[in-house]
Amino acid sequence: MKAPVNKIIPFSNVDGPGNRTSIFFQGCSFKCWYCHNPETIHRCNHCGDCVAGCPVHALSIVDGKVVWDKQKCVQCDLCIHTCKMMASPKIEELEVEELIARILPMKPFIRGITVSGGECMLHAKYLEELFRKVKKLGLTCLIDSNGSIDFSRYISLMELCDGVMLDVKAYDPDFHLALCDHSNDRVIKNLHYLLETNKLQEVRTVILPKYPQENLDTVSHVAQIIQDRCDYKLLRYRPFGVREDALDKMGREIADEEECEILKKKAIELGAIHTIII
Numbered sequence: 001m002k003a004p005v006n007k008i009i010p011f012s013n014v015d016g017p018g019n020r021t022s023i024f025f026q027g028c029s030f031k032c033w034y035c036h037n038p039e040t041i042h043r044c045n046h047c048g049d050c051v052a053g054c055p056v057h058a059l060s061i062v063d064g065k066v067v068w069d070k071q072k073c074v075q076c077d078l079c080i081h082t083c084k085m086m087a088s089p090k091i092e093e094l095e096v097e098e099l100i101a102r103i104l105p106m107k108p109f110i111r112g113i114t115v116s117g118g119e120c121m122l123h124a125k126y127l128e129e130l131f132r133k134v135k136k137l138g139l140t141c142l143i144d145s146n147g148s149i150d151f152s153r154y155i156s157l158m159e160l161c162d163g164v165m166l167d168v169k170a171y172d173p174d175f176h177l178a179l180c181d182h183s184n185d186r187v188i189k190n191l192h193y194l195l196e197t198n199k200l201q202e203v204r205t206v207i208l209p210k211y212p213q214e215n216l217d218t219v220s221h222v223a224q225i226i227q228d229r230c231d232y233k234l235l236r237y238r239p240f241g242v243r244e245d246a247l248d249k250m251g252r253e254i255a256d257e258e259e260c261e262i263l264k265k266k267a268i269e270l271g272a273i274h275t276i277i278i
């Protein structure tokens with residue numbers, strides 16, 4: 001079984017507890033305005049537009065498909081900036097065993113792995129096989145998810161999973177639809193399911209500069225639901241990496257620090273005592 005891997009960060013201390021290897025899968029079910037890595041959203045359609053601009057000729061077309069030469073690539077990201085598809089030519093289709101071989105050199109230095117994206121749950125069956133093998137190495141396995149896929153359909157995966165870091169981008173269904181191009185119905189169901197099954201590691205909400213009412217609505221609802229049962233991270237919106245057409249809606253400023261402090265206080269008052277601002 002193969003899955004498309006966008007990148008592997010060998011050591012990360014922002015993707016769950018301890019030092020972790022983070023694996024980013026290609027492809028997403030959402031299309032959020034503020035996405036910081038929009039090149040993970042779609043799969044490459046092999047149009048070839050990015051090939052000629054590569055300064056070190058790391059891209060070529062073979063049999064109608066764009067081929068990436070990892071050894072030649074200098075990671076300038078020119079190809080990603082050229083791509084209008086919100087895709088990347090720098091994707092590796094890896095078997096589970098190949099991915100395990102990439103993780104093994106880090107094993108003595110990490111507590112576990114975190115799978116992310118894109119939306120890693122689009123590859124749930126692959127994750128089950130991956131987690132089964134990673135757990136045998138004595139490492140923990142966390143899922144970082146936008147909550148669009150029904151976790152309750154993947155009982156075996158959830159038994160292997162040590163925790164989920166769930167995005168609740170907006171509580172109001174209409175605002176979520178506008179923000180992410182997708183309903184939040186499943187996200188909220190997953191929030192309750194993960195709490196009930198004791199698998200919720202943390203919830204994250206991005207605090208947006210232009211939407212104080214929506215921020216307050218989301219934080220208040222999430223805080224009342226999670227109480228003290230998991231961490232709640234309020235992520236200050238930062239415009240870095242956001243695609244140009246989304247910046248008008250989102251703004252070019254970092255979310256206001258004072259507003260974030262007020263929201264944090266509100267969340268704690270409502271019972272989410274493990275709330276922090278990132």
Ligand code: SF4
Pocket residue numbers: 043044045046047048049050051066079082083084085087088089
């Ligand atoms: S990465 Fe984008 S620009 Fe490059 S070939 Fe694929 S779809 Fe075309």
Ligand code: SF4
Pocket residue numbers: 053054055056057058059068072073074075076077078079080090
């Ligand atoms: S990131 Fe790599 S493949 Fe893309 S343009 Fe730069 S050198 Fe070429």
